[in-house]
Amino acid sequence: MDWLKMSLYDSASPIMEQLIMFHDYSMLIISTILSTVSFLMIKMIKNKFASNMILENQLMEFVWTLIPTAILSFIALPSLHLLYLMDELFNPLITVKILGHQWYWTYEYNDFNSIEFDSYLLPQSTFRLLEVDNTTPLPLNCQIRLITSSYDVLHSWTIPAMGLKMDATPGRLNQLSLYPNRTGSFYGQCSEICGTNHSFMPIVVDIIPIKYFIAWIKNFN
Ligand SMILES: [Cu+2]
Structure with missing residues (x-):
């Protein structure tokens, strides 16, 4: 087994x-x-119940309520x-509108010339059920706003590597x-059961340096 596949994706955004x-x-x-509780449970099973006449201990109960509360607040x-940080969005440089359809995605870039294209699953590909005919290029190291509808x-639009x-x-x-901070192709799949072809509407985002992104915008169509 490839143990690397058992871990999270390498991140592509801060x-x-x-x-x-x-x-x-x-x-x-x-x-x-888990280890503390397991240790205590084993101790409980093994002990002789020597203090079985104790009915209450206010201080002990106060402390063993307070400690878990403190630990939970640390999480x-x-x-x-x-x-709240994930919701924060200041001065986006570009906005991309993502529309879900049964069963493909449509992308719209309206900041420059109006760009609109559909993204369908490629029936035959290296990464089965993950590759699309038209990938979505986005510029590296730029604040981007994505609008979904x-x-x-x-439907649900997802790129796990970017959270x-x-x-x-x-x-x-x-x-x-x-805010992508690494170049490459990043994959995702529709994450809301949306009908018979739900499994066949993947998402591919290509993070490219900004000069290539501008060239792509200029040369579209
Ligand atoms: Cu869907």
């Missing part, structure tokens, strides 16, 4: 970097709790911090903030 660090940090706390506060039913996942809802615009 937010995802923080999400991975938060995951590792939470796992550290969880394993500490809750960084988690909330990250949650849907033409028919609920992105947003519902595409008919009659509603949802917003995503993206």
